[in-house]
Amino acid sequence: EFVMLNGEVMSRETAKVDIEDRGYQFGDGVYEVIRVYNRKLFTAAEHLRRLEESAKKVGINVPYSIDEIQSMLEELIERNKIVLGIVYLQFTRGISPRKHTFPGEEVAPTFVAYTRHVGRPAEKLEKGMKAITEEDIRWLRCDIKSLNLLGNLLASQKAAESGCDEAILHRGETVTEGSHTNVSIVVDGKVVTHAADNFILNGISRQKMLEICRRNDVPVIERNFTVDELLKADEVFLTGTTIEVVPVIEIDGKPAGNGKPGPVTRKLQQWFEDEIKELCGS
Ligand code: PLP
Structure with missing residues (x-):
């Protein structure tokens, strides 16, 4: 099983996130779940626009365009051979010593995505x-x-x-x-x-x-x-x-x-x- 961590496809076992990731400590991040039917993303543009909006509302800078994210997700679907399922993706505010206020610009968001086979209910x-x-x-x-x-x-x-x-x-x-x-x-x-x-x-x-x-x-x-x-x-x-x-x-x-x-x-x-x-x- 392959997952995406900060734009890189890797095996799930290899992907590690620091214990001071702000998503883990504060839930300081945003996410999306997108359906995959017949190997294709359903309403991907709408989901990715909403993701951008969510990130903007909380001041997380997503360092990729919607098209770039979509291509990465498509790669993941192909690598994992997902025919019918979902893609989960999230951006957290990144890793920095625990403190309520935001870290500086030098701290990049953590981007994680993975897929799962999910049938229609x-x-x-x-x-x-x-x-x-x-x-x-x-x-x-x-x-x-x-x-x-x-x-x-x-x-x-x-x-x-x-x-x-x-x-x-x-x-x-x-x-x-x-x-x-x-x-x-x-x-x-x-x-x-x-x-x-x-x-x-x-x-x-x-x-x-x-x-x-x-x-x-x-x-x-x-x-x-x-x-x-x-x-x-x-x-x-x-x-x-x-x-x-x-x-x-x-x-x-x-x-x-x-x-x-x-x-x-x-x-x-x-x-x-x-x-x-x-x-x-x-
Ligand atoms: N409302 C809440 C609180 C949700 O978490 C979700 C989806 O996860 C929805 C509504 C439905 O949204 P969508 O149709 O984009 O999946």
Whole structure:
């Protein structure tokens, strides 16, 4: 298995990161997960633009262009013979003696990337997922895809311990997003999803889903909705890089919508799959 460390492809065993890497000590870094279908990166430009934006928001200087990063990731996919899977990549602020303030310009970010074989979640796509609702205790810059994921992890773990697949987070009455997905509801044939502000990560799958809706004349409204609206919605679905578009069939032990994947969600799933075929081939 090959990994990428600071622009060099090497065996996983050879790749070592110092214990004073700021990613390791502070979660001081940003990351992306990109899908690989049919050996090709799906929506790579969108993910890499978001990575650049995340890095800029926290003042990490990424020393490569988007095209350079993409070529490196493509090399890694080829070396590891990934047909269906993911690429993970992260930039941390680099290695320097532990201190809260940033190190000087001379300290270069640490760039790590690796691949993994990951199938499509066939059963979840077909049958849907169960979710819990959970208070969103994260910070106020959820638009940054930061390595600091403790708030997400605590929620995700609670969902798992409740026998569920995802935690749907809410700040007070307002639903924000999932612990690692975006949440949308369908009401009277319209798709409603939280606006892309600082309270959510603007998911690439969310953006793709919205684009697909607009192209197919499905009305979409980007506005905040409440937990009450979530529980009373006709349909609920999640979007995310590894899960694509997945129906939610149960929330807090009660049926979501009518407890079965709804017709709008089904259509979106089909169109999403068509888009994958269109962009990556079958
Ligand atoms: N929201 C959070 C908190 C996430 O961590 C993720 C993805 O990991 C998403 C939403 C979905 O984003 P994307 O569709 O870009 O994978």
